[in-house]
Amino acid sequence: xxxxxPRQILCAVRGGPESRQTVTRAIELALESGARLTxxxxxxxxxxxxxxxxPLSVVYNELREMGEFxxxxxxxxxxxxxxxxxxxxxxxxxIRKQLMIIAIETKAEVMVLGRPTRSPGSNVxxxxxxxxxxxxLAEEGNLKVLLVP
Amino acid sequence: xxxxxxxxxxxxxxxLGMALLNNWQSPAQExxxxxxxxxxxxxxxxxPVFNALVSLISAGxxxxxxxNTQQDGRYALEIPNPLPDGLLLSxxxxxxxxxxxxxxxxxQAELEQGGIVALADLTLVRRVDIGFWIxxxxxxxxxxxxxxxxxxxxxxALLGAALLFLVSYLGAAISERLFIxxxxxxxxxxxxxxxxxxxxxxxxxxxxxxxxxxxxxxxxAYRISRGRIWLLLLILMIITGVASAFLDNVTTMLLMxxxxxxxxxxxxxxxxALLIPQVFASNVVGISTLVGTPTNIxxxxxxxxxxxxxxxxxxxxxxxxxxxxxxxxxxxxRKSLQAQTGDGISxxxxxxxxxxxxxxxxxxxxxxxxxxxxxxxxxxxGENFHLLPSVTALIGATALLVWIRPDIEEMIEAVDWTxxxxxxxxxxxxxAIQEVGLISFIADGIARxxxxxxxxxxxxxxxxxxxxxxxxxxxxxxxxMLPVIAFLTKGIPGAESKVLFYCLSVGSAMGGNxxxxxxxxNMVTAGISERAGYSIxxxxxxxxxxxxxxxTVGLASVWLLIRFL
Numbered sequence: 230x231x232x233x234x235p236r237q238i239l240c241a242v243r244g245g246p247e248s249r250q251t252v253t254r255a256i257e258l259a260l261e262s263g264a265r266l267t268x269x270x271x272x273x274x275x276x277x278x279x280x281x282x283x284p285l286s287v288v289y290n291e292l293r294e295m296g297e298f299x300x301x302x303x304x305x306x307x308x309x310x311x312x313x314x315x316x317x318x319x320x321x322x323x324i325r326k327q328l329m330i331i332a333i334e335t336k337a338e339v340m341v342l343g344r345p346t347r348s349p350g351s352n353v354x355x356x357x358x359x360x361x362x363x364x365x366l367a368e369e370g371n372l373k374v375l376l377v378p
Numbered sequence: 379x380x381x382x383x384x385x386x387x388x389x390x391x392x393x394l395g396m397a398l399l400n401n402w403q404s405p406a407q408e409x410x411x412x413x414x415x416x417x418x419x420x421x422x423x424x425x426p427v428f429n430a431l432v433s434l435i436s437a438g439x440x441x442x443x444x445x446n447t448q449q450d451g452r453y454a455l456e457i458p459n460p461l462p463d464g465l466l467l468s469x470x471x472x473x474x475x476x477x478x479x480x481x482x483x484x485x486q487a488e489l490e491q492g493g494i495v496a497l498a499d500l501t502l503v504r505r506v507d508i509g510f511w512i513x514x515x516x517x518x519x520x521x522x523x524x525x526x527x528x529x530x531x532x533x534x535a536l537l538g539a540a541l542l543f544l545v546s547y548l549g550a551a552i553s554e555r556l557f558i559x560x561x562x563x564x565x566x567x568x569x570x571x572x573x574x575x576x577x578x579x580x581x582x583x584x585x586x587x588x589x590x591x592x593x594x595x596x597x598x599a600y601r602i603s604r605g606r607i608w609l610l611l612l613i614l615m616i617i618t619g620v621a622s623a624f625l626d627n628v629t630t631m632l633l634m635x636x637x638x639x640x641x642x643x644x645x646x647x648x649x650x651a652l653l654i655p656q657v658f659a660s661n662v663v664g665i666s667t668l669v670g671t672p673t674n675i676x677x678x679x680x681x682x683x684x685x686x687x688x689x690x691x692x693x694x695x696x697x698x699x700x701x702x703x704x705x706x707x708x709x710x711x712r713k714s715l716q717a718q719t720g721d722g723i724s725x726x727x728x729x730x731x732x733x734x735x736x737x738x739x740x741x742x743x744x745x746x747x748x749x750x751x752x753x754x755x756x757x758x759x760g761e762n763f764h765l766l767p768s769v770t771a772l773i774g775a776t777a778l779l780v781w782i783r784p785d786i787e788e789m790i791e792a793v794d795w796t797x798x799x800x801x802x803x804x805x806x807x808x809x810a811i812q813e814v815g816l817i818s819f820i821a822d823g824i825a826r827x828x829x830x831x832x833x834x835x836x837x838x839x840x841x842x843x844x845x846x847x848x849x850x851x852x853x854x855x856x857x858x859m860l861p862v863i864a865f866l867t868k869g870i871p872g873a874e875s876k877v878l879f880y881c882l883s884v885g886s887a888m889g890g891n892x893x894x895x896x897x898x899x900n901m902v903t904a905g906i907s908e909r910a911g912y913s914i915x916x917x918x919x920x921x922x923x924x925x926x927x928x929x930t931v932g933l934a935s936v937w938l939l940i941r942f943l
Contacts, residue, residue, distance in 0.1 A: 244643075245911015277905065287587050288632050292909060294734055295636035299910050301727055302643055 234262040235338035239372075241269040241328055242343060244299030251343035251377040256307050258339065258375075265314035267335060268303045270296040271327040272319060293319055325362065332370025340366070344376045413489040415455040417497035419447050419469060423818050423865045426451025427502050429563065430471035435478075437464035457489050467497070472557055473509065473814050474502040504815040507555040509545070513810040516541050517858075520807050524851045525895060531851070532796045535803035539564070542810045559813045567809025568802055571679040571768045576801065577793055578771025579669055582750070583625050584792030585778055589743040590736060592621065592633040597735030600641045607645060607715045611652055612704055614638060618656040619663030619700060623670045624750075627660045627899040635906040637734065644731055649912050651714035654919070655707035657903045658891050658926050662703060665887040666696040668757065668767055672801075673856040673886045678767065680860045681867075681879045685757035685767060691880050695937030699888065699930035706929050710922060742782050749778045801853075808857045817858065821865040832872040836881050836938060839863065843885020844931045848892030848924075856886045877942040884934045892927040894919040 240255035242248035252268075259266035272292050300317035307315045318335075320327045332340060344359065363374045415434070419427045432453040434443040442462070447453045465481045477500065481489075488495045516538050523534035542558055549556030595617050603610035614634075621630045634656060642649035664670040668678045668685040677683060708715070737743055753774035760770055779789060811817055828835040839859075846855055863882055867873045890897030894904060894916045900923075904914035 243909060243911040245913075247913075248911050272909065274909075277902065291633060291636040292906065295639055295906070295910055298640045298727070298730060298734075299643065301730060305727060 235264045237337040238264045239337040239340040254377045255341040259312045268300045268317040270319045271324040272296045272321045339373045341375045413457040413492045414494040418451045419500045433468045435466040475505045509558045510814040513814040517811045532800040539803040539806040564806045568805040574768035575771045578775040580793045581775035590738040593637045594735045596637040615659040619659040622660040622664040623666045627664045631899040631903045639910045648714045651711040661890045666693040684761040695934040699933045702929045702933045817861045821862040839881040840885040844889030847889030848896045852886040888930045891923045
């Protein structure tokens with residue numbers, strides 16, 4: 230029995246060289262299924278709370294702009310590869326929470342995530358708990374989560 | 379009826395006032411015939427001892443007259459008439475051994491004649507007790523908490539200050555040796571010039587950063603360079619450096635990093651090849667002015683070094699270091715600067731980049747420019763009429779607010795109160811180790827090490843500062859080192875030019891390039907870069923940053939040696 234083709238694919242990445250494989254996988258999947266591909270970037274600015282800085286509103290705006298720019302680059306790449314329906318969403322806040330929210334909101338059938346290769350910070354995925362998070366995400370968001378190595 | 383009541387109340391008040399006046403006058407009348415005994419009390423490092431209790435004790439052991447030493451260590455005792463025989467001068471001060479000395483016959487004779495007698499300078503000797511160890515441990519704990527990011531900087535310093543007060547007030551009830559300082563004594567260590575200067579500059583920065591000038595400048599660099607990435611790198615380093623000389627480094631990097639990443643991505647190069655040299659430039663060039671870094675603000679205020687002094691004595695060295703840094707960056711990133719990856723960039727992305735580089739508040743920028751120019755003139759000329767930099771910053775900030783009339787609530791929010799609280803509580807923590815004598819012991823140790831050799835002292839401070847700043851936060855380090863440098867300045871021939879303070883400025887700021895945690899600007903740059911998918915790890919930064927430290931600190935050392943020897 231063949232698996233039902235997804236109509237909406239979410240690809241949650243930050244951009245950069247470590248996301249390359251994840252993005253490639255999401256593009257391939259979108260091309261295979263003809264699904265809409267949405268790149269998702271959660272802008273987490275918790276690292277700023279340790280810095281002694283001035284007004285955060287301007288900085289948040291800059292981070293949002295940067296997030297949008299990196300997502301636009303990915304959209305550009307997907308379009309060049311032939312994906313017809315591609316867009317992006319940038320949200321502010323904790324990555325885990327935002328992933329849960331966006332999974333439910335977009336009703337995506339598939340989410341493509343990159344498997345962590347190291348533990349860069351307290352707010353993002355760590356090797357030891359990614360599987361647990363993926364299970365919860367799949368259950369609560371009612372979607373299939375693909376972890377790209 | 380009402381008039382009578384009012385008259386009665388008025389008479390009562392008058393009577394009370396007269397009674398108080400009489401009481402207030404009576405001690406003065408008693409002292410009219412008395413002589414004056416004065417002198418100055420120093421510690422072993424030659425620093426005046428503030429708030430020591432100086433008492434004149436009778437032969438029976440009763441205090442006849444008491445006075446506290448002023449900031450300059452001076453005391454003045456009014457001597458009653460007639461003067462009893464066998465008087466003792468007693469000096470008591472927390473964290474020092476008490477001292478008692480009999481008044482000599484000739485001094486007593488002079489006092490009896492009603493003159494002013496100045497005693498020879500007295501030296502109090504430090505006493506190491508439990509309070510010393512507690513204050514030291516609390517300070518080290520604050521440094522560790524800040525360096526390890528376990529607590530926010532402000533929370534760490536606030537916790538330190540709270541613990542110091544807790545020990546001083548509650549602990550002192552158990553044993554007086556637990557006493558460190560009281561609230562009033564702690565406030566004595568807070569440098570309000572620094573607090574108000576930072577506050578004023580924060581308001582000015584809040585206006586400027588909303589105008590989009592940084593994004594516009596970065597985009598102009600992109601345009602001017604016309605695809606020559608080596609040139610783009612040089613222009614970005616200059617823009618970042620100049621901005622850091624007038625604004626704080628963290629704000630500069632917060633605003634420059636996102637747009638730099640976007641430019642790098644649009645050019646198909648690794649953003650780190652631009653970002654890392656930029657943050658190096660920010661840390662190096664920031665120290666060319668009084669307001670460029672918090673450490674310079676601390677140093678300038680403490681040592682009374684003016685805006686012009688920094689420009690004359692540090693800027694050439696900073697420029698020399700910047701040239702070295704530019705050459706180094708071109709060499710280190712030569713491959714990344716040449717290698718363009720990807721398939722090129724679409725028109726939509728270029729358009730997006732261009733849209734970002736728009737000055738959003740042109741009028742505000744013009745007004746900020748005029749006010750900034752006025753402030754610069756006041757910073758430069760202010761020392762001629764004893765205008766403190768903090769006053770200039772406050773005048774500038776107020777003028778800007780009055781002129782552009784922004785949402786005042788928003789502007790007040792723009793002041794980073796957590797930073798101001800950090801500085802206030804940090805001053806208290808540093809004050810505690812100064813109070814208990816730790817700073818004096820460190821100063822003594824360094825003085826023994828360098829002797830009277832100015833070159834050795836200069837190199838020791840620059841390089842010790844640079845190396846230590848790679849692992850400990852440079853603001854608390856600088857704050858703690860200031861009294862040490864003041865002591866060394868007094869004792870080393872040739873150091874009266876304040877050269878050792880410039881050495882501290884160079885070491886503590888340029889040392890920030892040595893490691894990722896060496897400067898806040900490094901941390902925020904790494905944080906933003908990571909959010910775009912480009913990680914700056916500790917090892918990566920160390921590999922690129924430590925040679926940068928050696929080059930820039932080396933060149934700045936050469937300049938300082940040429941300038942001051």
